Amino acid sequence: MKLLDIGEVAARTGIKASALRYYEEAGLISSVSRHGLRRQFLPDVLLRLRLISMGKSAGFSLTEIAAMFGSDGAPDLPRDVLHQKADRIDRQIRELSALRDTLRHVADCPAPSHMECPSFRRLVTLSGRHAARREKTRRGGREFG
Amino acid sequence: MKLLDIGEVAARTGIKASALRYYEEAGLISSVSRHGLRRQFLPDVLLRLRLISMGKSAGFSLTEIAAMFGSDGAPDLPRDVLHQKADRIDRQIRELSALRDTLRHVADCPAPSHMECPSFRRLVTLSGRHAARREKTRRGGREFG
DNA sequence: GCTTGACCTCAAGTCGGCTTGAAGTGGCAG
DNA sequence: CTGCCACTTCAAGCCGACTTGAGGTCAAGC
Numbered sequence: 001m002k003l004l005d006i007g008e009v010a011a012r013t014g015i016k017a018s019a020l021r022y023y024e025e026a027g028l029i030s031s032v033s034r035h036g037l038r039r040q041f042l043p044d045v046l047l048r049l050r051l052i053s054m055g056k057s058a059g060f061s062l063t064e065i066a067a068m069f070g071s072d073g074a075p076d077l078p079r080d081v082l083h084q085k086a087d088r089i090d091r092q093i094r095e096l097s098a099l100r101d102t103l104r105h106v107a108d109c110p111a112p113s114h115m116e117c118p119s120f121r122r123l124v125t126l127s128g129r130h131a132a133r134r135e136k137t138r139r140g141g142r143e144f145g
Numbered sequence: 146m147k148l149l150d151i152g153e154v155a156a157r158t159g160i161k162a163s164a165l166r167y168y169e170e171a172g173l174i175s176s177v178s179r180h181g182l183r184r185q186f187l188p189d190v191l192l193r194l195r196l197i198s199m200g201k202s203a204g205f206s207l208t209e210i211a212a213m214f215g216s217d218g219a220p221d222l223p224r225d226v227l228h229q230k231a232d233r234i235d236r237q238i239r240e241l242s243a244l245r246d247t248l249r250h251v252a253d254c255p256a257p258s259h260m261e262c263p264s265f266r267r268l269v270t271l272s273g274r275h276a277a278r279r280e281k282t283r284r285g286g287r288e289f290g
Numbered sequence: 291g292c293t294t295g296a297c298c299t300c301a302a303g304t305c306g307g308c309t310t311g312a313a314g315t316g317g318c319a320g
Numbered sequence: 321c322t323g324c325c326a327c328t329t330c331a332a333g334c335c336g337a338c339t340t341g342a343g344g345t346c347a348a349g350c
Contacts, residue, residue, distance in 0.1 A: 005326090005327090006326095006327075007326065007327075016308085016309080017326095017327080018308070018309060019307085019308060019309085021328090021329095022307070022308060022309090026307090034328095035316095035317080035327095036315075036316045036317055036326095036327075037314095037315060037316065037317095037327060037328045037329090038316090038317090038326075038327050038328080039327085039328090044260055047260070047269050047270070050269055051244075051247070051269055053240075054240050054241070054243060054244040054247075054269075055244065057204065057237050057240045057241060057244070058240075058241050058244055059202065059204070061306075061307095062306080062307075063306090068248075079253070082249070082251060082252035083248075083249065083252055085248050086245045086248045086249050086252070089241050089244060089245040089248070090245060092202055092241060093238055093241050093242065093245070095198075095199050095202045095203075096199070096202060096203050096234050096237060096238050096241070097238065098199060099196075099199040099200065099202070099203055099234060100231045100238070102196070103230055103231045103234070104227070104228065104231050106227060107224040107227035107228055107231075108224070115192070121192065124192050124196055124199075125192070125195070150296090150297085151296095151297075152297075161338085161339080162297080163338070163339060163340085164337085164338060166298090166299095167337070167339090171337090179298095180297095180346095180347080181297075181298090181345075181347055182296095182297060182299095182344095182345060182346065183296075183297050183298080183346090183347095184297085184298090206336070207336080207337075208336090
């Protein structure tokens, strides 16, 4: 079983050793042994780090990510919670698509002021067609989306 | 021309007044006048705030967002830069889709350890099929994705 | 004309996510 | 045996994005 030195993990993932230590501290990854002082990781950590990176992309906090992927890398959460997370990601994908389309539109549309371009306004407003949820919508709440 | 009081903007968007003031400070939005002390905004600010919210979703910093959407809400950047941003978003969408699929898979797959489930591993590894870029890949760099 | 309450300013505080610096350790090459 | 150098710990620092608190202002309603 070949183990990876923290330095190698850093090199292969592009994540600094300091960040890896921080992740371990936070319970996101774990080293299986030491070689001298040096942490050694199972190769699986690479997969796990990809998962973490994706989670971060999706705007989840490290704490949420830790909760999502339990000890063996498999989510511990009940099915419905997982599906909720997936739904949240779906909404975000829609938002991102709208932004991407908006940027591309703007790159190509010659209108003098985009605020007056109907296609522009339509793009921005798209994906926002549900009522603005008010009230304490703290952490994880979608703002007026 | 009906103007919006900051309180109304806050109510309609779900963004706290303090955050709106912060955004104004940062040059992301601007108030057009005061009623007494109170900031008044053009209705367009709502659209602009949607744009900002989307940009945040996409992981752009406020500074990047400010650069993206110039004074009138229209991006100031050269076409190719805009397309680059759009490409970055596209990659992120792919990552998010992979995460979403992974979550859904895990919610439904009965394998005891997902680390050993080939579909799981495939899903995680998907969207990661280009070489890990090393070196100072600070801010905006995609990690091993 | 006084109170009220939603706003104002400005400085300081908070939180997440790391990074940096100082001081130490230990395997390995020469 | 001696460096060396990549790692270690721990505390402190930093940045972005806000929030909070103290103290102030002012249009509107009674």
